[in-house]
Amino acid sequence: MARKLEESTGHKNGGMESGGCGFLMRSEITHDEHPLSLGKTSVWNQFFQDTETIEQIDRDVKRTHPDMHFFSGDTSLAKSNQEALRHILIIFAKLNPGIRYVQGMNEVLAPLFYVFRNDPDQNNAAYAEADAFFCFVELLSGFRDNFCQKLDNSVVGIRSTIAKLSELLKKHDGELWRHLEITTKVNPQFYAFRWITLLLTQEFNFADSLHIWDTLLSDPEGPQETLLRVCCAMLILVRRRLLAGDFTSNLKLLQNYPSTNISHLLYVANKLRGSSAG
Amino acid sequence: MASRRRMLLKVIILGDSGVGKTSLMNQYVNKKFSNQYKATIGADFLTKEVQIDDRLFTLQIWDTAGQERFQSLGVAFYRGADCCVLVYDVNVMKSFDNLNNWREEFLLQASPSDPENFPFIVLGNKIDIDGGNSRVVSEKKAKAWCASKGNIPYFETSAKEGLNVEAAFQCIAMNALKNEPEEDIYLPDTIDVAGGGRQLQRSSGCEC
Numbered sequence: 001m002a003r004k005l006e007e008s009t010g011h012k013n014g015g016m017e018s019g020g021c022g023f024l025m026r027s028e029i030t031h032d033e034h035p036l037s038l039g040k041t042s043v044w045n046q047f048f049q050d051t052e053t054i055e056q057i058d059r060d061v062k063r064t065h066p067d068m069h070f071f072s073g074d075t076s077l078a079k080s081n082q083e084a085l086r087h088i089l090i091i092f093a094k095l096n097p098g099i100r101y102v103q104g105m106n107e108v109l110a111p112l113f114y115v116f117r118n119d120p121d122q123n124n125a126a127y128a129e130a131d132a133f134f135c136f137v138e139l140l141s142g143f144r145d146n147f148c149q150k151l152d153n154s155v156v157g158i159r160s161t162i163a164k165l166s167e168l169l170k171k172h173d174g175e176l177w178r179h180l181e182i183t184t185k186v187n188p189q190f191y192a193f194r195w196i197t198l199l200l201t202q203e204f205n206f207a208d209s210l211h212i213w214d215t216l217l218s219d220p221e222g223p224q225e226t227l228l229r230v231c232c233a234m235l236i237l238v239r240r241r242l243l244a245g246d247f248t249s250n251l252k253l254l255q256n257y258p259s260t261n262i263s264h265l266l267y268v269a270n271k272l273r274g275s276s277a278g
Numbered sequence: 279m280a281s282r283r284r285m286l287l288k289v290i291i292l293g294d295s296g297v298g299k300t301s302l303m304n305q306y307v308n309k310k311f312s313n314q315y316k317a318t319i320g321a322d323f324l325t326k327e328v329q330i331d332d333r334l335f336t337l338q339i340w341d342t343a344g345q346e347r348f349q350s351l352g353v354a355f356y357r358g359a360d361c362c363v364l365v366y367d368v369n370v371m372k373s374f375d376n377l378n379n380w381r382e383e384f385l386l387q388a389s390p391s392d393p394e395n396f397p398f399i400v401l402g403n404k405i406d407i408d409g410g411n412s413r414v415v416s417e418k419k420a421k422a423w424c425a426s427k428g429n430i431p432y433f434e435t436s437a438k439e440g441l442n443v444e445a446a447f448q449c450i451a452m453n454a455l456k457n458e459p460e461e462d463i464y465l466p467d468t469i470d471v472a473g474g475g476r477q478l479q480r481s482s483g484c485e486c
Contacts, residue, residue, distance in 0.1 A: 056345065059296045059317075066314035103295065103345045104319045149347045158351075189354050193320035202316065248338070251323050 050094075053101050057089045060106045068206065070114060081117065084129040085109055088136060095137075102147040104194075107201045109136050111213055114206075139217075142224055146197050161228075162192045168232045172272055176239045184247045191254035195231050199223075203234075203257045211262045221273070233269035234260075287328075287454040288338045288358055290388075292380045293365035294373040295344030298403040301437035302365065303341045306447045311438050318343045321355045328451045337451055349383055356388035361397045361454035366420075368402045368413040368434065374420065381427065397453035398430045401446055406436035 061082050065071040071085075072078055088109060093101040112135050116128035124131075140147075151157035166188050170177040180186045194202060199216065201209045212230060219226040235242070237260060242250050291299045300315045300322065307324045322341040327334055340355050342348065356362075362384050366373040381398060390396040402420050405413065417434060424430040431453065433446040 056295060063316050066316070072314075102347050103317045103343060107316070107319075147347070149350050152350050187354050189351065190321065190323065193351065198319060202319070248325055248336075252325075255323055 049100075053093050054090060056103070057086055057093070057101050057106070060103055061085045061089070064106045064110050065206065070117075071110065081113070084117075084132070085113060087129060088113070088133045091133065092136065092140075096144070098150070099144055099148050104198050105140075105147065107198045108139065108143075111201060111206070111210055112136055112139070115210070139223070142222065143197075143199070158193065158197060159189070161196055161224075162188050165192050165196070165228050165231050168228055168272070169235055172232060173236055173239060176235060176242060179243050180235070180250065184245065184250050186247060186250050186254070190251055192231060194255075195234075196227065199227060200230065204259065204262070208259070208262050212266065215266050215269075226269070229269040229272045230265065232272055233265055236268060237265060285334070286336050286338055287360045287451060288340070289361045289363060289450055289454055290340045290342065290356055290359045290384070291363045291365060292342055292384060293344060294367070294370070294376050294380075297344065297365045297367040297370070297373050298437045299341050299344065299365050302401065302403060302435065302443060302446075303339055305437045305440055305443045307339065309440070311440070313438075320348065320351070328448070330451060330455055335451065335455065337447070337454070349387075352383070353387045356384055359384075359388055359390075360457040361399065361450050362388070363399050363401060363450055364430075365401045365403055366415070367404045368415050368420075369404055369407055371414045374402075374415045374423075377423065394428065397457050398427070399446065399450050399453060400424050400430050400432045402432070402434045403437055405434050405441065406439050 062072075064082075064085065069075065069078060071081055085106060089101055089105060092105070093099075109132065113128060113132040116131045116135075117125055119125040119128070145151045145154075145156040146158040146161055148157065152159055154160065166177070166181065169180075181188065199209075200212055203209075204212065216223045216226050216230070234257060235254075238253060238258070241253060245253065291303060293299055295317065300318050301311060303322075303324055304315075305311055307326045318341055320343060324339050324341070326337045326339065328337050329335075340359075342352065342355060362381075364377050364380050366377055368374075377400065384398075385393045385396065388396075400420065400423075402415065402417070407413075420434075421432050424432045431449050433442050433449070435442045435446055437443060
């Protein structure tokens with residue numbers, strides 16, 4: 001698939017060069033195909049957009065788990081893994097023109113690719129890129145609205161997802177909710193935006209995120225509901241510190257969540273299930 | 279209560295993805311540089327105590343995400359800012375060209391009471407790269423733009439080397455303070471005259 005994309009980009013490049021070289025050809029370029037045209041159908045405009053997207057993807061792929069040899073460094077392993085992430089993100093962006101690439105998608109993709117690439121069966125590991133791509137598309141089908149700017153103010157966008165978390169907290173721990181949002185004025189967007197869009201991948205170390213993801217992906221109620229329960233449990237687990245804190249200390253605590261016993265976190269999250277349905 | 283509120287100065291850092299916003303903030307607050315920063319998602323938050331003319335203030339610094347997608351979420355972060363720091367990479371022309379967009383987007387979303395005089399500061403970062411040989415935005419060009427936008431203070435920095443970072447943030451703090459300077463001094467005098475209502479409005483404007 002990656003090859004296909006490269007071929008098509010290469011082809012486009014070639015096509016444009018031949019169009020721009022000959023003076024006689026110029027008169028045949030329609031207004032919409034002018035290099036400065038901002039029209040959506042303009043090949044040039046699409047080319048510039050693609051370049052921008054690919055630059056952004058490159059920048060972020062290089063910054064994916066910079067502390068892990070698997071993803072980062074000059075080794076051939078890291079390089080080939082970065083290439084795979086890059087291919088997947090570029091193809092996803094091309095196939096989803098409404099969203100394209102949004103910063104943070106690299107973090108959601110990384111655990112999937114890591115798990116497939118480290119499959120003990122070499123035959124499976126060889127297809128890690130394709131498998132990760134499939135699962136990434138599948139996973140984002142439930143979360144893509146959070147990445148979409150146009151949906152920010154709709155009932156399915158990130159703001160509404162964050163509001164659901166706030167409701168969940170209010171229902172399970174009204175005192176904590178009041179202290180956080182009313183007394184210390186910590187807008188949940190300040191911390192939960194990253195928690196939710198990245199599915200908690202930046203809040204814990206890599207092994208712990210995988211542990212959480214096992215639950216997110218296997219829960220019969222689906223990853224979205226489960227994620228919100230885990231987020232709510234995270235707040236409840238540090239409730240004593242939050243209740244004693246002001247705006248600054250609370251926001252710092254939630255933006256730098258302390259390492260915690262994940263099994264216990266998931267246990268607490270699971271207990272929120274019963275009443276959240278009611 | 280009022281005096282405690284005055285002690286807090288809110289600063290927002292804006293600019294294209296990859297220009298070094300997170301690095302600048304961490305160099306200033308923690309005196310550290312790392313090339314292992316992940317992309318900022320949403321906004322990160324740090325504080326630092328600063329001293330200006332024998333008085334202590336808490337600088338509340340918001341490091342924002344650079345990608346355009348996150349701009350519509352900015353309003354929650356921008357509101358109540360006392361100073362806005364615009365960062366570009368001297369080696370990337372586009373990041374300089376975009377300063378205007380960032381400035382306008384900020385004014386639009388934060389809607390400060392006096393947009394003409396709202397304090398901005400521009401930082402041209404990464405001057406260390408390649409010994410300055412790869413830079414594409416000249417100091418002259420940057421200064422000319424700053425002059426055209428109401429004499430915005432301009433600093434050339436290297437977050438990696440720690441060059442000019444302290445000086446830039448000192449200026450940021452001073453300008454943030456200037457944004458609300460007279461209030462604490464004149465408030466007691468104006469409390470029971472007609473101007474009191476106006477004062478009240480202004481203070482409620484900066485609180486939220």
